[in-house]
Amino acid sequence: MAIYYKSVFFLAASAFLGEGIEFLVNMILARELGTHGLGLYMSILPTIFLIVLLSSFELPVSISKFIAEREERYHRNILYHAITITIIFTSILFLLATVIIPFIPIFKTYHPYVKWFVMMLIPVISFTSVARGYFMGKQQMGKIAVSNFLRKVVQLAGLFILFRFLAFDSERALLIAIGTLIGSEIVVFLYLIYMFIIQFQQIKRQPFSNLNRKAVRKNLMAVSIPTTGMRLFSAFTNAVQPFVIKAALVHSGMTEKLATEQFGMLMGVAMSIGFFPAFIAHSLLVVLIPAVSKAHSERDYPTLQKMLQQVMKLTLLYGVAAVTIFYFYAPELTSLFFKSETPAIFLQLLWPFFLFHFFIMPMQAFMIGLDMIKEAFIHIIWSTVISFGLILWLGSQAEWGMNGVIIGMNTGSVLLAMMHYLTICKKIGFSILMKGTKWEKDLPSHLKN
Template identity: 80%
Template sequence: MAIYYRGILFLAASAFLGEGIEVLVNMILARELGSHGLGLYMSILPSIFLIVLLSSFELQVSISKFIAEREERYHRNILHHAITITVVFTSILFLLTAAVLPFIPVFNAYHPYIRWLVMILIPVIAFTSVARGYFMGKQQMGRIAISNFIRKIIQLGGLYILFRLFEFDAQESLLIAIGTLIGSEIVVFLYLVYLFIIQFQQLKRQPFSNINRKVVRKNLMAVSVPTTGLRLFSAFTGAIQPFIIKAALVHSGMSNVVATEQFGMLMGVAVSIGFFPAFIAHSLMIVLIPAVSKTHSQKDYPTLQKMLQQVMKLTFIYGVAAVTIFYFFAPELTSLFFKSDTSAVFLQLLWPYFLFHFFIMPMQAFMIGLDLIKDAFIHIVWSIVISFGLVLWLGSSPDWRMNGVIIGMNTGSILLALMHYLTICKKIGVSVFMKGVKIGDSPPLR
């Protein structure tokens, strides 16, 4: 448990600095791109993240889970098979993407070089995921924390230097914004893979035992495939969300330009500010996946119950404090980006969306560690269907517009958090009020 707490503190501290840098990054983007350019930037990001997700194949999750559950003498063999899988998968995905990417219409409104910059991400993300998964499984969270910080500082430095030294038109500015994002991922790749090679060489000098290749592949795929499916669905819905929101707003009577600007203020300003405290939730998620996996493999349900209680209490304390600050200081916070009362109202109305997402992230780690990935996927499908349905219904109404969009987003977040929480409680044997009970297939409490 001591390693668990140290990992959370280390990741949270570095992530706090990283999120501070992220705010500065978004401030630079807001000022250099303008409201319309920021809307275009936020519209293309989900599509890029979709390709990133496919490239990672969620190997960081499956490898970290498998490493945490197995003795160290098996690690060398696990990594050997994981690298082989990564080489094959990356080669296939790279060729498929090269054939399909020129025909994806979402990139047509952007600089042509952006398509090929995205191609570079495929091998970079794939092999970074292997290294990241190993360090997560070994609870070496310091290296993960440093890599996250490096990515943010490289992106900030690149944007600041390029926009300060040179003048760009609107399309070139978008290219620079996306190029610095991808460049920061390349630097992280070089850092983590270098550390991974050193660690792998040390493993070669230690006694080791082999695991059958089919067993390793089966265990990795048992987590990677459903987790990728879960993330893929989330990323796909995230990629189409900008178009659904803007379509609803246009249908309500807004012009396409105004709808894009409204979306830019929603995602580029309000959501950027509201998700600032999510560095704590993300840190919890990274640490909890291997910790819950190992504890669950040992059938230590009392420890799982204690971990859930601690996570819920911590999230409630910082989450309520955060959304309270956002609500009462929204105009001051959003003025750092734009002098607009509209984005401040968006930030205030979205407080349930932010608060419940702070709970969702660590609970998803529990769902993965407890082998409840299928349940998590079903929960996400239901929440997205209901959320998008409300966005289209209310957002298309001239009386609701963006208020209707926000109601849909809030509803989806609340629904997903409640479904995750009830399922976890049933699995580990606690009531919704955190009292030990014998529920479902959980063993009796000691």
């Protein structure tokens, strides 16, 4: 547990600094791109994240889980097979992307170089994922923390220098914004691969044992494929969400330009502020996947119950404090981006979405570690269908507009958090009131204390 707390602290501390930098990044983007340009930037981000997801093939999750569950003498063999899988998968994906990406309609709205920038991400993200998964599995969160912080610093420095000393028209300014995002990922790739090579040289000098190639690949794919499917569905819905929201707003009577501007203020301002405390939730997610996987493989249910209890209390503590601040100081916070009351209202109305999202992220780590990816996927499908349905129904009505969109988003977040929590409690024998139950009588004596 000491390693667990230390890892959370490292990741949370670096993520806090990173989120502070992200806040500055979004302020620069808002001022340089304007409301319409920021709307375009936020509209293409889900598509970029979708490609990033495909490139990672969720190897950080599967490798970290497998590494945490196996003895150290098997790690060299696991990494050999993981690298082989990555080379094959990346080659296929890059060839497919070369053919498909130039014809994706959304890229026609942006500078021609954008699609080539995005294609560069495929090999970068794929090989970074192997290193990231290994360091996560070994609980070497310091390297993960440095890489996350480095990404934000490079992006901020690039934006500040380029926009401070050079002038761009709206199209090229948008290209610069996307280019600095891609460039920051390349810097992270160079750092993590360098650290991974050093670590791998040490592993090669230690005694090792081989695992059956088919068994290793089966174990990695057993996590990567369903987790990728789950993340792919989420990324796809996030990529579609801008069009769903803007279509609903246009149907409610707004012009397309106004709908784009409102979406830009929703995602670029309200969401940027509201997700600021999510660095704690994300840190918990990264640390919990290997920790829960290890405890579950040992059938150590008291430890799982204790971790869940601690996570819920910590999330409630910082989550309530955060949304309270957002609600009462919304005008002051949003004025850092735009001198408009609209994003402040969005931020206040979205407090349930943010609060329950803080719970969702660590609970997804529990679902993955407990081998309940299928159940998590079903939960996401249900919550998304209901959320999108409400967005289209209420958001397209003139008397509701963006308020209806926000109601749909809030409902989806609350529903997903509740389904995750009830399922986890049932799996580990944990009552809703946070008391351990049935598993203790089935455990060996050394695990009951």
